[in-house]
Ligand SMILES: Cc1cc2nc3c(=O)[nH]c(=O)nc-3n(C[C@H](O)[C@H](O)[C@H](O)COP(=O)(O)OP(=O)(O)OC[C@H]3O[C@@H](n4cnc5c(N)ncnc54)[C@H](O)[C@@H]3O)c2cc1C
């Protein structure tokens with residue numbers, strides 16, 4: 001092991017599950033002293049655990065309490081409101097830390113690339129999720145005059161947004177959604193929700209507990225079209241897909257008396273065009289057939305859905321971090337088991353990747369734990385061999401630029417304010433979704449202190 005007279009300094013960019021699992025793994029496994037700075041562009045940690053996991057799945061949100069324990073270590077700091085590419089460069093991070101771990105997730109979405117996709121009323125499930133989760137960058141979403149909605153894609157995100165659209169105001173009331181979101185959903189009158197798969201039920205990527213929860217939503221009748229569920233041979237399927245097909249058969253066979261809404265699964269169809277006078281009125285679909293493993297071909301046969309809202313839930317997408325290699329085709333940082341490399345495979349010493357920006361937008365929260373452990377094992381092995389190099393003082397550079405990052409105490413103040421706001425309305429938490437309110441809470445901790453990055457916004 002190289003001899004070093006100070007703790008090794010590690011920067012983690014992104015305080016989502018993968019970044020915090022990386023810190024957890026580093027603290028548990030490094031055979032040398034480490035100091036870790038966790039940066040996030042938001043003043044709030046937890047990434048999609050806070051701004052993606054559905055508000056009515058609060059038991060999963062409890063994972064945040066476990067992840068937050070990394071901040072109990074005095075060797076770990078949270079530096080919020082610092083965006084790589086805006087407030088700090090990758091080169092500055094590499095000059096200031098022995099190792100930099102990129103954990104920035106996948107913050108964009110994929111496009112269907114069909115005519116009419118940009119009409120008002122057509123948007124991504126990502127934007128819809130960000131809105132109901134109270135992300136401060138989200139735009140308000142209107143459900144005014146939406147009685148029928150179509151969701152493209154049959155993954156778990158499609159299931160989440162279908163469930164939120166189909167639940168009643170009473171069912172959503174105990175969640176942590178911001179008050180204006182609850183009001184919009186409570187005032188909505190969505191009677192029909194279409195969930196559209198370009199392949200068959202046996203190819204859907206949603207998981208069975210999530211599917212069963214959706215199809216048993218109170219007062220909602222379910223039908224399945226486009227595929228003959230009885231013709232699917234169970235023996236050909238793996239356990240998960242067989243369980244999905246069985247759940248769909250059960251749902252289609254269940255009779256719901258006097259349903260208040262209907263959920264329609266439509267398989268073997270793909271969106272072809274969205275049309276309407278100034279906003280979404282119809283979604284034109286094309287029937288598809290299998291064309292080799294994972295692929296479909298259009299048949300030219302069209303079907304029309306009369307809908308006022310189209311949500312594409314066809315996957316998230318990573319975006320480039322300035323100064324960091326990026327593979328635009330996959331939306332990932334090129335890497336070899338977590339070690340960042342140039343597109344030609346040349347390693348970039350001291351730079352690492354974890355989570356969705358490392359392997360693409362697939363996998364549940366737990367998947368990021370093993371993924372982070374793989375990266376951290378390489379990081380620890382590399383640092384153990386690396387000679388000590390002089391490091392720049394990033395805090396001093398930021399102070400010269402006139403701001404200090406937000407802190408864990410600032411997040412705890414936001415957390416307390418959200419709990420207080422929730423209690424006033426009889427729920428555990430009510431999210432604060434406005435940038436100005438979040439920044440006001442950060443500023444409260446700055447009285448007489450250094451100027452805050454909050455003041456630069
Ligand atoms: C809608 C939705 C619902 C989900 N529900 C579940 C569920 O119920 N259960 C489950 O197990 N999994 C769920 N998942 C999957 C889970 O959320 C992901 O596996 C996980 O969040 C990926 O972690 P990550 O850290 O890679 O990315 P993220 O969670 O996206 O975290 C990335 C962090 O990086 C920050 N960041 C981004 N760019 C920068 C920058 N330039 N500078 C500084 N910081 C930056 C972001 O602000 C964010 O905090 C869901 C995913 C989605 C999309």
Ligand SMILES: NC(=O)c1ccc[n+]([C@@H]2O[C@H](COP(=O)([O-])OP(=O)(O)OC[C@H]3O[C@@H](n4cnc5c(N)ncnc54)[C@H](OP(=O)(O)O)[C@@H]3O)[C@@H](O)[C@H]2O)c1
Pocket residue numbers: 111112152153154155156157158160197198199203204205206210270271294313314315316361362363364
């Ligand atoms: N409760 C939970 O545990 C939970 C909740 C939400 C998300 N997550 C996880 O988060 C990850 C991301 O979920 P996701 O739903 O975004 O992704 P996903 O599981 O990859 O699903 C994407 C869906 O979009 C379809 N699709 C892709 N491109 C399309 C196109 N051009 N036209 C029509 N359909 C298209 C895919 O079909 P093909 O298969 O044919 O490509 C697939 O059905 C997953 O791992 C998921 O399990 C978990």
